[in-house]
Amino acid sequence: MIYPYAHLSSDLASPESAVSALRGIGEALSREDGFVVKRAPFGWYKAFSLSCKGHPLSELSRTIVPGEGAAAPKKEIEHEFFVFTPEGERKDAAAYLNENTPLAALIRKELGYPGPEGVEPVHVDLMRAKELVEYEPRSDVGHHRWMPRGKLIRDLLADYVLARVLEYGGMPVETPVMYDLGDQAIAEHAAKFGERQYRFKSGNRDMMLRFAACFGMFSIMHDMHISPNTLPMKLYELSTYSFRHEQKGEVIGLKRLRAFTMPDMHTLCRDVDDALASFEEQLMMGWKSGEDLETPLVGVFRCTRDFFDQYELWVKGIVAKSGVPMLIEILSERTHYWIAKVDLAAIDAQGRPIENPTVQIDVESADRFDIKYYTAEGAEVHPPILHCSPTGSIERVICALLENTARMEVPSLPTWLAPTQVRLVPVAERHVCFAEEIGARLNAAGIRADVDDRDESVNKKVREAGMDWAPYVAVIGDQEAETGRLTVTIRKLSEKKKPYKEMMSEDELIKAVMMEVAGKPLRPLYTPRLLSMKPRFI
């Protein structure tokens, strides 16, 4: 008996396909195996009783999908790799393989050379040890919880990207995290990207969690009346979160997550030339983020053969503007929605790339989501759309920042991201009040200063200030109270076992910190000003 059990599926096909599948199964069984086959009517409610022997809980439902025979044959794509130098020279990628540079590390990975035997990435320990972020066992794999210090860094990074996007002319929006698979464009877009999605049922609607912020922004663009005069138009969203149901074994630390925060900008362009101009600007935002975050980046530019043949000069131009050699990958044909993209990557402590900022030219989505404008002649245009993440996901940025510290003699974060920027260490209880006053003035100036008022030795408090990676540490005692001058240990200028100390007034300290963080976002402390009140998370 072949019985249609529609309610067992979370992803129903059309009644037509169901009936044809049921017929097919019936025919195949009776033909091949000589069974007597009957088919229950389709589309009716019916009742039947079935008796069989077995454990009461042994019922199970299995999903059977077409096997290999029916799978679409994977397209054979050819990849060609080479390097362009800023001077416009084309070089063999293999020539870089043995170099000890970040670009060489990227090239080895892209060309598929095995890396050294892996060890646990340093950021996985650091992210917990520094009380930033940790695994949440009560959630799904790859969903993390953020402690105040980590939350502060996240928020500062979000502030940073927002500021860059705003000065570039992007318009922030916010869109839903889940979408209805009943919508044709959503279903198509989602289907292209395989099974790595969170899907679920809401009432009787099949839903998915977004894996990027494209859906919402495309939907806005679709519903807009777009004038070519207002192009290029840039919409920006910090997608908290984007969800990708990565395979369990692939999820790790802050590098690969199932829920991550993607700064996502989409630029609706007038035409390809327009897209190329914006691409160039956005690539520069990517390089700039590497400088501002103090994480060196290397780049790979990928495009189709057709694109390269037509725009080779332009490709050389963006490498020249980048000022560093870049790996170039030419694909024999287009397999994804993009015809050209650039990926910038930091390199982790084991020499493996952490792919971060990206810009892509999408030539598919305007069609799929019916995003269009009309020319003066009345022609309908579905223009190219740029996808850009100026920094890459916030989690990966933090990953890169932490990995980067492994190469430093004295590890530290950029001062603008340090959870505590100035640590004041009173020598004895009678100095706490004075230290608090200084701290309050630093706080008022926009500096994250805290006071270690705990009943501990100066030695211990100084040690722990170092373990907190505080960029500026000042011990406050009788001497300071008398002279008003502070002895400040500056972490960035220190060497191992050789702290660099400088005498400065309170105003000079404020100036020094503010100069260092100039142009970067400011946020107050997320933890108590008095360390005696700071709880331990780890």
Add this chain to the structure above:
RNA sequence: GCCGCUGUGGCUUAGUGGUAUAGCGGCUGAUUCGUAAUCAGCAGGCCGGGGGUUCGAAUCCCUCCAGCGGCUCCA
């Protein structure tokens, strides 16, 4: 998801079949200190969960979960 390794108080860890180690952290007390750990006392663990073998299991076996390495993948 596949193959392999790992899982002992909050953290780091000793313990390979016979009563669960220690340090840090926490709490209490003493100490009021000048640039990387002041001293003492106390509390805290059914050894990742479940099942099995055994007189007896942290230790051996099975299974599940989680973490890491390597695949595949990263749209």
